[in-house]
Amino acid sequence: MLNPHLPLDQKITGDIYTSDEAMKNLSKLCDEFGSRFGGTKGERLAAEFIQSKLEDYGLDNVHTENVEYLGWTRGKASLEIITPIMKSIPCISLPHSPPVDLEAEIINLEDGAPADFDSKSDNIKGKIVLVTSVFSPKDIKRWVHRKEKYGRSLLADAKGFIFINHYRGYGPATGGIGFEGQAGPIPGISISLEDGEFIKRLLERQGLIKIRIKTSDSLSHMISWNIIGDLPGKVFPKEVVMLGSHYDGHDISQGAVDPASGVIAVLEAARVLAKYGGALARTIRFAFWGVEEIGLLGSKSYVKEHFDDLKNIRFYLNMDAAGNGLPKDINLHGWPELNATFERYQKEMRLDFAIGQNFHDASDHYPLLLAGIITGGIEAVRATSTGRGYGHTKYDTFDKVNQTDVRAAAALGARLALRIASEDVWPAKQRNQAAITNLLNQPDQKDLNDFNQKISAYFEKLT
Numbered sequence: 390m391l392n393p394h395l396p397l398d399q400k401i402t403g404d405i406y407t408s409d410e411a412m413k414n415l416s417k418l419c420d421e422f423g424s425r426f427g428g429t430k431g432e433r434l435a436a437e438f439i440q441s442k443l444e445d446y447g448l449d450n451v452h453t454e455n456v457e458y459l460g461w462t463r464g465k466a467s468l469e470i471i472t473p474i475m476k477s478i479p480c481i482s483l484p485h486s487p488p489v490d491l492e493a494e495i496i497n498l499e500d501g502a503p504a505d506f507d508s509k510s511d512n513i514k515g516k517i518v519l520v521t522s523v524f525s526p527k528d529i530k531r532w533v534h535r536k537e538k539y540g541r542s543l544l545a546d547a548k549g550f551i552f553i554n555h556y557r558g559y560g561p562a563t564g565g566i567g568f569e570g571q572a573g574p575i576p577g578i579s580i581s582l583e584d585g586e587f588i589k590r591l592l593e594r595q596g597l598i599k600i601r602i603k604t605s606d607s608l609s610h611m612i613s614w615n616i617i618g619d620l621p622g623k624v625f626p627k628e629v630v631m632l633g634s635h636y637d638g639h640d641i642s643q644g645a646v647d648p649a650s651g652v653i654a655v656l657e658a659a660r661v662l663a664k665y666g667g668a669l670a671r672t673i674r675f676a677f678w679g680v681e682e683i684g685l686l687g688s689k690s691y692v693k694e695h696f697d698d699l700k701n702i703r704f705y706l707n708m709d710a711a712g713n714g715l716p717k718d719i720n721l722h723g724w725p726e727l728n729a730t731f732e733r734y735q736k737e738m739r740l741d742f743a744i745g746q747n748f749h750d751a752s753d754h755y756p757l758l759l760a761g762i763i764t765g766g767i768e769a770v771r772a773t774s775t776g777r778g779y780g781h782t783k784y785d786t787f788d789k790v791n792q793t794d795v796r797a798a799a800a801l802g803a804r805l806a807l808r809i810a811s812e813d814v815w816p817a818k819q820r821n822q823a824a825i826t827n828l829l830n831q832p833d834q835k836d837l838n839d840f841n842q843k844i845s846a847y848f849e850k851l852t
Contacts, residue, residue, distance in 0.1 A: 392737045394807060400665045401807075402800045410660065411653045411795050414442065418636070418652065419643040419787045426640035427680040428460040428611045435636055436614045439677050442656055447663045448618035448675070456613040456679045456690040458570050461485050463640055464605030466578055468551075472599035474591070478584045479560075481641065482606050483539075483552060483577035484683050485567030491576070493517045493548045495598045497589055500555075501538035502526035503836055510545055517549035517600060518542040519588065522562050522777070530833045532749045537837070539566040539577055540844040549602055550577040553585030559782040563639045565683035568848050576602050613637070613679030615687045620662055622671035622810065630810045631674045631705040632658055632802050633688075635681030635753055638785070645787045647780040650712025650795055651767075652677060657799035658806060671703065671810040678753045681709070688753035692760050699760050700819065704809050707754040707766035708802055710780070712795035715769035719805070722748035722764045723828050726817045734808055742801065745770035750837070761820040767798055 392398065405411075417438060422431035436453060443451045461484045468480040471492065494516045498505045501520030506513070520538045525531075535552060542550045550573075554562035561579035580588075592598050616636075622628060634651035638644015659675045666673070678687035692699065711717070719742050721727050731744050745768070748754070754764040779785050809815075820828065829838040 394737065394804070394811070397665055397807060398738065398804055401661045401803050404661050404664065405657055405796050405800050405803070411657045411799060412792055414653045414656055415645065415649055415790060415795070416787060418649045419645045424638040424640045424642060424644050425636055427458070427613050427637055427683060428462060429640065432613065432637060432679070436616055436679070439616045439636060439652070439656070443616070443618035443659060443675065446660045448659060449621050451618040453614040453616050454691070454694065456615060456687050458611060458613065458680055458686045459572060460609055460611030461572065461683065462607045462609070464488065464607060466604045466606070467602070468578060468580065469601045470598060471601050472597065473595045478580055478588070480578045480580045481561045481563060482604050483563060483579055484565040484639070485572045486577045486604060486606055487572055487574065488605050488607065489576045490603045491548060492599060492601045495519050495551070495588065495592060495600060497592055500526035501541070502529050502533055503541065503840070504528070506541045506545060513542070513545035513547050515546065515548050517551060517602070518547045519551045519553065519585070521553045521555040521585070523555050531747070531837065532751065534749070534751045535564045536566055536568070537840060539573065540568065540840065543575065543847060544843055547575060549575050552577060552579040554579065554582050554782065556778055557582050559779050559784055562777065562781045563641050564781050567684050568844060570684055570686055571848050571851070572608050574851060576604055578602060578604070613687060615679055615691055616677040618659065618675045620659070620666060620669055620673045623668045624670040626672055627701050628671040629674050629702045630671055630806050631676055631702055632708060632806055633676035633678060633705065633753060634708045634711065635678040635687060637680055637682050639682055639781055642783045642785045643787060644785055645790050646713050646785050647710040647777065648681070650790045651708040651710045651798070654711045654795055654798035654802060655708050657795070658803035662803050662806065666807065669810050673806050673810055681753055685753055685756055689756045692756045696760070699762055702757070702762050703815055705754060705757050705762055705764045706802060706805060707752055707764065708798060709752045709766070711767040711798035711802070712790055714791060714794055716743065716771045717767055717797045717801050718743040718745060718770035720745040720747060720766050720768040720770050722754060722758055722766070724763055724765070724817050730812070730816060734805065738804055740801070743770040750841070759825060761825060763817050763819060767801060
């Protein structure tokens with residue numbers, strides 16, 4: 390198949406694969422600005438840096454947009470077994486966990502699949518739920534995210550939540566547990582796999598474990614920022630193709646793979662498209678979302694503030710952590726009518742990326758998807774998602790990012806954006822509310838949709 394974009398493909402790819410700009414940007418984000426967690430100085434410096442880079446690359450309408458939210462600051466956390474033995478277990482609080490001092494028994498719910506909660510529903514009330522961080526428990530075809538496990542604990546009247554990292558040697562894994570910007574009403578803490586296995590063995594031998602959790606975390610109102618920049622279209626300037634990634638990491642690490650590898654891939658795509666893209670038919674917009682890690686708050690704010698203009702977005706490509714070591718596939722979030730178009734792109738681009746048709750609610754595509762926007766992401770369709778490895782741990786550092794992976798993500802994002810912006814006839818149309826409801830009620834998603842409705846009602850009562 391002839392490639393009408395071949396000259397631009399060669400310039401874009403050649404530049405990306407012979408430049409060290411991306412890794413310089415990664416070093417700046419990680420080594421100088423740290424985690425970029427919401428409310429930190431590093432977050433503000435990172436936002437300023439990203440904005441300055443977009444301006445240096447020659448983008449138009451580069452600006453920030455405020456995101457107001459309930460922020461969280463880490464305090465001290467302790468976990469002590471008080472029955473049948475006395476033992477301290479190292480732990481960390483999960484973001485949006487409240488300050489507490491409580492005692493209760495533990496109940497083990499294994500990997501925290503919905504069936505695990507259902508089978509022990511009569512025994513959860515008043516106890517502290519213990520679950521692992523496994524994303525794909527057996528006998529279920531979708532992700533079961535940490536926030537769902539925490540939320541199901543709330544609905545069952547649990548008193549606390551313990552999250553066991555299921556990877557050896559990485560220590561506790563962090564991650565937000567709030568909903569729609571609200572803090573969790575019961576404490577959530579994380580421990581290592583090794584300590585989790587010890588507690589499980591003790592529980593199996595003794596039949597009962599009572600623990601004390603004490604935390605001093607704090608909550609306060611804060612402001613974050615989305616950073617936006619455009620390459621304006623010359624023929625249909627109001628029609629927009631978007632590429633995006635959140636830039637905030639978690640406070641315990643540099644967040645190098647998740648999300649900074651995606652941030653620098655989006656920046657690279659912006660750089661080379663500004664340099665070589667020429668007269669684009671449609672606008673290509675680059676979005677860097679704030680405070681994703683505690684509830685997708687930046688992208689939710691964008692959808693709310695720009696709701697009347699969302700109809701102009703032709704496609705949004707999410708590149709959260711896209712420079713990781715997983716295959717660079719394209720997951721279309723329930724848009725089979727785009728299969729043939731992306732199969733043509735495969736042949737044109739001489740790339741073997743797989744094409745998927747699944748979606749989840751754990752990254753910044755989701756608020757846009759719920760608004761009807763056509764979304765996809767650079768995600769590993771061919772890999773089984775079983776967790777984050779060193780992601781969300783203190784070991785997610787600069788050295789974990791491979792330059793080749795970043796280059797592959799940046800080139801794929803840039804080349805796809807060029808094609809989508811140039812496509813004369815786009816075979817997909819945005820969903821109306823009825824179509825969104827149907828999507829959420831597919832067999833593989835219905836129990837998640839039911840849960841989301843229940844947990845939303847739960848938090849509405851709290852307010």
